[in-house]
Amino acid sequence: MELPLLNAPARSCGTCTLCCKVMGVHDLVPKEKPAMVWCTHCKIGKGCSIYDSRPASCRSYACMWLQGSFPENAKPDRIKAAFATCILDIDGESVTVIGCFKDSSSTDVKDRRIAALVTAVIDNGYPLLVVAGDARKLLFPDSVPLDKRIKIRDALYHRS
Numbered sequence: 001m002e003l004p005l006l007n008a009p010a011r012s013c014g015t016c017t018l019c020c021k022v023m024g025v026h027d028l029v030p031k032e033k034p035a036m037v038w039c040t041h042c043k044i045g046k047g048c049s050i051y052d053s054r055p056a057s058c059r060s061y062a063c064m065w066l067q068g069s070f071p072e073n074a075k076p077d078r079i080k081a082a083f084a085t086c087i088l089d090i091d092g093e094s095v096t097v098i099g100c101f102k103d104s105s106s107t108d109v110k111d112r113r114i115a116a117l118v119t120a121v122i123d124n125g126y127p128l129l130v131v132a133g134d135a136r137k138l139l140f141p142d143s144v145p146l147d148k149r150i151k152i153r154d155a156l157y158h159r160s
């Protein structure tokens with residue numbers, strides 16, 4: 001599967017509000033929202049009750065399905081996972097890592113709804129960080145050398 005990385009929403013969220021549960025929101029006031037709990041401002045399946053004043057991180061967030069990188073039938077509320085890109089600076093090189101934020105306590109990616117997307121991410125040469133609550137798993141394409149894997153892991157785990 002080709003995996004074009006786009007940077008503008010090409011679809012609309014519709015009834016999906018999954019990222020308002022699976023993602024942490026560090027700049028929500030007065031209190032940060034942890035991952036894997038519904039945001040108190042979320043009208044589940046409808047949208048954000050503070051849309052006009054939502055935090056900057058919510059304004060800038062667009063999952064890969066919303067950007068049109070994934071097939072129509074891979075909508076996050078259907079597959080129970082939201083994928084998003086993250087750019088790291090590794091020794092002056094911009095490295096794209098893709099995060100898979102699962103609505104689950106398991107980082108297992110064998111579920112057929114998710115497995116094809118995980119394969120596409122890896123086959124297209126991107127490292128993948130699977131996040132399921134407090135659990136994480138980092139997967140790499142064979143093309144990424146060991147020293148770079150260690151730097152990517154350190155950068156990801158240091159920032160969170």
Ligand code: SF4
Nearest residue numbers: 013016017019063076
């Ligand atoms: S997970 Fe994607 S499609 Fe669903 S609400 Fe968030 S940005 Fe929209």
Ligand code: SF4
Nearest residue numbers: 020039041042048058
């Ligand atoms: S502030 Fe709005 S957009 Fe942001 S997580 Fe909460 S409900 Fe979602």
